[in-house]
Amino acid sequence: MQTHNLGYPRIGSQRELKKAEELFWAGKISEQDLEDVSLQIKISNWETQKHAGIDWIPVNDFSLYDQVLDLSVLVGAVPERFKKLAAQKSSNELYFAMARGYQKEGFDLKPLEMTKWFDTNYHYLVPEFTKSQTFSLSGDKPFREFEEAQKLGIQAKPVLLGPISYLLLGKEKEEGFSSIDLLDKLLPTYTAILKKLQDLGATWIQIDEPCLALDLTAEVKVKYQEVYQRLHTAFPELKIILANYFDCYGDNLDIALSLPVDALHLDLVRCPSQLDDILAHPALAHQALSLGLVDGRNIWKNNYENSLTYIRKAIEKLGKEKVWLAPSCSLLHTPYDLDLEIQLDPELKDWLSFGKQKLDELQELKEIAILPDAEHSLEYLKQNEQSIAKKALSKKVHNKEVKNALISLKASDFKRKAEFTSRQKIQKEKLQLPLFPTTTIGSFPQTKEVRLLRSKLKKGELSQEQYDAEIEKATTEVIHWQEEIGLDVLVHGEFERNDMVEYFGELLDGFAFTQHGWVQSYGSRCVKPPIIFGDVSRPVDMTVKWSVFAQKIAKRQVKGMLTGPVTILQWSFVRDDQPRSTTAFQIALAIREEVLALEKAGIQIIQIDEPAIREGLPLRKKDWDNYLTWAIEAFRLSSSGVEDQTQVHTHMCYSEFNDIISHIANMDADVITIETSRSEMELLGAFKDFRYPNEIGPGVYDIHSPRVPKKEEIIDLIQKAMTYLPEDNIWINPDCGLKTRQWEETKAALINMVEAAKVLRSQV
Ligand code: GLN
Ligand code: ZN
Numbered sequence: 001m002q003t004h005n006l007g008y009p010r011i012g013s014q015r016e017l018k019k020a021e022e023l024f025w026a027g028k029i030s031e032q033d034l035e036d037v038s039l040q041i042k043i044s045n046w047e048t049q050k051h052a053g054i055d056w057i058p059v060n061d062f063s064l065y066d067q068v069l070d071l072s073v074l075v076g077a078v079p080e081r082f083k084k085l086a087a088q089k090s091s092n093e094l095y096f097a098m099a100r101g102y103q104k105e106g107f108d109l110k111p112l113e114m115t116k117w118f119d120t121n122y123h124y125l126v127p128e129f130t131k132s133q134t135f136s137l138s139g140d141k142p143f144r145e146f147e148e149a150q151k152l153g154i155q156a157k158p159v160l161l162g163p164i165s166y167l168l169l170g171k172e173k174e175e176g177f178s179s180i181d182l183l184d185k186l187l188p189t190y191t192a193i194l195k196k197l198q199d200l201g202a203t204w205i206q207i208d209e210p211c212l213a214l215d216l217t218a219e220v221k222v223k224y225q226e227v228y229q230r231l232h233t234a235f236p237e238l239k240i241i242l243a244n245y246f247d248c249y250g251d252n253l254d255i256a257l258s259l260p261v262d263a264l265h266l267d268l269v270r271c272p273s274q275l276d277d278i279l280a281h282p283a284l285a286h287q288a289l290s291l292g293l294v295d296g297r298n299i300w301k302n303n304y305e306n307s308l309t310y311i312r313k314a315i316e317k318l319g320k321e322k323v324w325l326a327p328s329c330s331l332l333h334t335p336y337d338l339d340l341e342i343q344l345d346p347e348l349k350d351w352l353s354f355g356k357q358k359l360d361e362l363q364e365l366k367e368i369a370i371l372p373d374a375e376h377s378l379e380y381l382k383q384n385e386q387s388i389a390k391k392a393l394s395k396k397v398h399n400k401e402v403k404n405a406l407i408s409l410k411a412s413d414f415k416r417k418a419e420f421t422s423r424q425k426i427q428k429e430k431l432q433l434p435l436f437p438t439t440t441i442g443s444f445p446q447t448k449e450v451r452l453l454r455s456k457l458k459k460g461e462l463s464q465e466q467y468d469a470e471i472e473k474a475t476t477e478v479i480h481w482q483e484e485i486g487l488d489v490l491v492h493g494e495f496e497r498n499d500m501v502e503y504f505g506e507l508l509d510g511f512a513f514t515q516h517g518w519v520q521s522y523g524s525r526c527v528k529p530p531i532i533f534g535d536v537s538r539p540v541d542m543t544v545k546w547s548v549f550a551q552k553i554a555k556r557q558v559k560g561m562l563t564g565p566v567t568i569l570q571w572s573f574v575r576d577d578q579p580r581s582t583t584a585f586q587i588a589l590a591i592r593e594e595v596l597a598l599e600k601a602g603i604q605i606i607q608i609d610e611p612a613i614r615e616g617l618p619l620r621k622k623d624w625d626n627y628l629t630w631a632i633e634a635f636r637l638s639s640s641g642v643e644d645q646t647q648v649h650t651h652m653c654y655s656e657f658n659d660i661i662s663h664i665a666n667m668d669a670d671v672i673t674i675e676t677s678r679s680e681m682e683l684l685g686a687f688k689d690f691r692y693p694n695e696i697g698p699g700v701y702d703i704h705s706p707r708v709p710k711k712e713e714i715i716d717l718i719q720k721a722m723t724y725l726p727e728d729n730i731w732i733n734p735d736c737g738l739k740t741r742q743w744e745e746t747k748a749a750l751i752n753m754v755e756a757a758k759v760l761r762s763q764v
Contacts, residue, residue, distance in 0.1 A: 001320045001370060003362045004056035004290065005049055006206065006243055006265070007159060007330025009355050010063060011520050012041045013337055018524040021064070025100075031092050038064065042145065046154045052359035053366075056157040056204060059149045060142040061330060064092070065099045065523045068124040068169060069112065071161050073098070075189045076138035079128045079173070081109055091139065099125055099523060113171065114522055118210060118246045119619055120297070120333055121529075121571065123522035127170030131177045135189040142193065146200050158197050162209035162242070163190045164223055169211070183223060191234055204239045204262075212256055213247035213267075213619050221255050232260035241265060241290060245329035246297075247619045248274045257283040265290035268310055269297070269328040275310060279317045288321075289314055292328035293365065294358045299334060299517070299531060299573045301353045302361045304368065304384040311369045320370070325362050331355045335517035335528075348512055348533055351391040392577070399509070399535035406585055414636045416644065416668060420694050423644045423670060430645045431557060431604065435764065436718070436757045438732045439489035439697065441651050441673055442561045442607065443497070443739035444478050445746055450495050471496050472549065479554045481747075486754045489605060490558045492550035494739065500563045500609065501571045505530035507542045508590055511572070530572045532583060538590035541597050548601045559649060560598040560606040565591055565634040570612035581630035591638040599642050607649035608639055608669075611736075614655045628663040635667050647671065653736055654678070657686040665692050673697035675735040677709075681717055684724035696725055699735030700756070701749060706741065708748040714756035727764060732757045 011017045020037035023029040042062050049057045063070050072078070073095055078086060085107060086094045101111040112125040142158050149156040161169075163186050167179040197205060209224075231240070241263040242256065248271035249256050256264060257278070264287050266278060275291075278284060291314060293307040314323045338354040353361060364384075368377040391397060416423065453470050456462040462470075478493040497503040505511035511530045518526040543562060551558040565588035574583055591608065598606050613635075618627050639648045650669040657664050657674075664672070676683045676698040684698055698721050701709035714732070721730055732753060738746050 001315075001366055002055045002324045003053070003366050004157060004206075004241075004324055004326050005054050005058050005331065005359065005362075006208075006245070006292075006296070006327055007058050007061035007332050008045045008049065009332055009334065009336050009520065010041060010045070010061065011518065011524075011526055012037075013044075013340065013516070015518055015526060017041055017064075018526060021524045025096065031090060034064075034092070038062065039148065042148060043152065046149055046152060046156075048356055049359055050154055052356070053363040054359055055155060057149070057154050058159045058206065058330075059145045059154075059156040061159045061332070062145060064095065066123075066125050068117075068127065068161060068166070069095065069099055070141055071166055072112075072125070072127045074137070074139040074141060074193065075186065076136040077127050077129070077133065077170075078138075079112070080130075085109065116615055118213070119615070119617070120246075121519070121521055121527065121615075122333060124169070127166065127179075128173050129167070129170050129179045129182060130172075131174050133182050133185065135182075135186050137189050137192045137196075143196055143200060146197060146202060150201065156202070157204045157206055157241075158202050159206045159208065160193065162207045162211075163187060163227055164220065165209045165211040168214075168220070180220060180223060183227060187227065187230060191231070194231065194235055194238060198235060198238050202238070204241060206241045206243055207261075208243045208245075210243075210245055212244040212249055212252045215250075215620055216252055221252065224252075224255050225258060228259040228261060239263070241288075241324075243290070243329075245292060246270055250274075250620060253277060253281070254283075257281050257287070261287065263288035263290050263324060265292055265324075265326060267292040267328040268307075269293075269295045272310070275313065279313060284318070288324055289318060290324040290326045292326050294327040294353075294361050295576070296327040296329040296331050296358070297333050298576060299352050299354060300576055301351055301384065301387055302358070302365070303388050304361075304365060304381055305388075307365055308368060311365065315369070325366055325369075327358055327362070331358060333519060334358065335514065335519055337516070340516040341514050343515055344512065345396075347390070347394065347396060348531075350387050351533070352531075354517070394534075397534040397575075397577075399537055402535040402537050402586055402589070405589055406582065409585075409637070414633055414640055416640050416642075416648075418644045420668060420670070424695070426645050427647045427670065431647065433488050433557075434757075435727065435761050436730055436732050437488040438754050438757045439487060439559065439673075440482075440491050440733055440750070441735075441737045442491050442494050442559075442609070443737035444491070444493040444495070445741050445743050446495070446739040447743070450474060454498060471546070475546065475550055476553055479550050479558070483555060485747075485751050486758075487750065488556065490550070490554055490556050491561060492546050492558060494561060494737070496546055501568050502528075502530060504542055504563050504568060505532075505572065507538075507540060508536055508587075509539055510534040510536035510586070527571070532569075532572050532574050534575070536583065536586040536590055538593050542594050544594070544597050544601050547598055547603050551603060557605050558603065560595075560603040562591055562594060562598075562606065562608045562638075564608045564610035564613075564650065565638050566616060566631045567610050567612040569634075570616045581634070584630060584634040585637060588634040588637040592641050595639060595648075596641050599646050604645070605647045605649065606639075606642070607651060607673075608635065609651045610635055610667075611651065611653040613652060614660070617660075624660075628660060632663050632666050635669075639667075639669065649673065651736070656683060661686045661690045661692065665690060665694070669694060671695040671697060671731060673699065673731065673733050675699045676721075677702050677717060677735050681720040681724065684721055688724040692725075695729045695731060697731030697733040698725075700732055700753060701734055703734050703736045703738055703741060706745045708745050709752060711752045711756045711759070714753055715759055718756065718760055732760075 024034045102109040239262040242261040243265040245267040337356040364380040457467040474495045482490045649671040654675040
């Protein structure tokens with residue numbers, strides 16, 4: 001029986017890579033310095049895994065930015081626009097230019113597009129393909145890493161993204177072909193990579209084909225058979241472990257099992273149901289099975305008793321030699337090391353396991369499986385049982401009141417009192433807003449000064465009173481400024497918030513925060529998701545104080561500003577002892593209480609942001625309805641307690657709504673603001689076709705860049721919007737919150753936006 005790992009976090013346990021990269025980009029350290037830091041991280045990762053006793057340790061799972069970009073560079077898929085730069089610069093400079101763009105020395109190169117890696121919060125750089133795309137071996141990263149590991153006596157298993165998933169994850173930059181057509185061109189280069197690894201002494205190679213977790217066309221399925229047959233013929237000696245994760249093989253299972261590979265990996269966290277199918281399958285005879293037991297997407301201790309059930313089943317069918325133990329997917333999506341958390345409540349800590357601890361879990365599971373009666377095995381098992389039992393019974397996890405509140409929910413709790421059309425009349429009467437009301441999405445620039453206040457408060461250099469006074473000052477200024485330029489619905493600016501989820505998590509019960517629980521989001525950017533460990537409740541008001549303060553000094557309406565239940569869920573580590581939907585409803589109830597508290601305090605417009613609804617979509621379409629049903633119900637639960645006259649807004653970032661528009665309509669928000677400017681309002685097509693009844697604020701300028709939109713552009717965009725939507729339903733606002741912007745461009749842009757609204761009003 002072997003243990004192996006599919007991939008390890010690579011940012012460094014102290015985020016060393018992030019820090020080194022940012023210095024390198026700023027020209028403050030050399031390329032060699034960056035290489036040195038990278039090598040240190042790799043060595044430390046390998047040593048940790050070796051020390052834990054892992055038999056096969058991944059290499060080439062490290063990356064300076066992204067593993068998909070690594071492969072693009074390795075196979076020479078460098079888009080044409082970078083060719084001139086490539087001729088002048090080092091390979092690292094080219095690499096980072098593709099990742100981040102290049103805007104100096106007369107160049108103005110856009111980076112590759114970035115998008116979410118399956119249903120994770122990690123983003124990869126989308127390969128770009130043309131019809132006449134060529135490939136050639138153009139780098140040495142996997143070879144170098146393999147040799148580095150070998151030198152240290154590491155039993156290394158190179159990891160490569162598979163050729164089919166690689167092509168499917170890319171984007172065609174021209175019409176008239178599909179990326180999968182490029183397989184024949186890609187394979188010689190891909191084969192050259194394998195050849196070189198084999199020559200260097202690699203025996204096992206892990207090829208990741210996560211697209212096997214998606215709905216595939218018949219054409220692609222056939223390609224899987226062709227490609228892996230060809231690789232097998234070319235390398236009869238080389239052993240391939242094919243890894244799929246994040247969901248079941250589903251109806252791709254027959255294909256996967258028919259491939260001439262030596263081992264197949266199954267994500268047992270996401271897909272326990274397919275283990276029996278696989279074990280019963282006649283085709284399995286020639287393959288080993290890698291059991292993805294330990295959750296690579298979450299931070300809970302493994303339940304050994306459960307895992308051992310799977311292991312025993314597999315052994316019984318296949319024999320010990322053909323059973324491998326593994327995490328469910330790469331550990332990239334977990335934080336490094338629980339031991340670094342010295343401030344965490346010890347009771348909670350006993351339930352958790354980060355990357356490093358997960359390696360130990362694999363090793364312990366292996367020992368228990370091999371020597372079930374040995375003293376140390378019994379001890380491991382006992383320890384694990386105790387932790388699991390303590391968590392199951394803990395008062396910190398279970399809150400009777402919350403559970404009862406969920407059980408007593410009625411259908412009416414999910415519904416506003418009146419239908420939208422009646423509400424709209426009441427609200428128009430009450431709020432007296434002009435045609436094309438102008439507003440913003442919530443946050444104003446989070447300047448260095450504002451962030452400094454928070455860090456001083458944390459360090460005790462500012463008292464709570466001093467901090468509050470400073471936030472009051474910033475809020476007051478922003479309220480007065482909005483009134484001065486004539487915005488119709490104001491916001492308080494969110495200066496008191498570190499992050500739209502963390503801020504709420506810190507005030508809710510059932511949440512915990514780590515000191516070092518960083519996970520890579522993209523490139524050097526990391527996030528530190530909160531941990532939802534218990535029933536969620538709201539012991540205190542969360543936003544009332546600031547909203548009321550802002551409303552008191554304002555002459556116009558101030559929008560209350562909340563984060564919605566699905567977004568809080570989506571951007572946290574979520575407990576796994578109850579369905580995600582249950583946790584979402586608990587959060588929804590807490591937000592609902594906050595909404596009602598705001599209403600009671602006199603706030604008449606309340607926005608509940610849900611930018612993450614779309615990213616929570618399951619990988620397979622068959623599961624979409626189920627998810628969307630509970631996700632939208634959670635939103636409605638949070639928003640439906642108010643009176644008809646209270647106007648509920650929601651905000652969602654860039655989303656193509658075509659395939660989910662009925663669910664978006666079902667949210668029944670009085671106003672939805674969305675990111676649309678980069679689509680030239682075309683995203684509104686879905687709303688038109690659906691005859692979406694409620695009000696919409698299509699974003700009129702992109703907030704991701706400092707560029708200031710001209711008044712005329714905004715007028716033009718709103719005129720386009722009017723071809724999709726009734727003018728009575730249109731709001732005017734930017735694409736998203738302004739926290740990452742500077743004041744200078746923010747002011748200029750919003751002044752133009754308000755001017756544009758005035759012109760538009762005079763035209764109708
Ligand atoms: N209210 C939030 C803000 O303005 C919304 C951000 C988001 O949707 N990502 O910052
Ligand atoms: Zn947004």
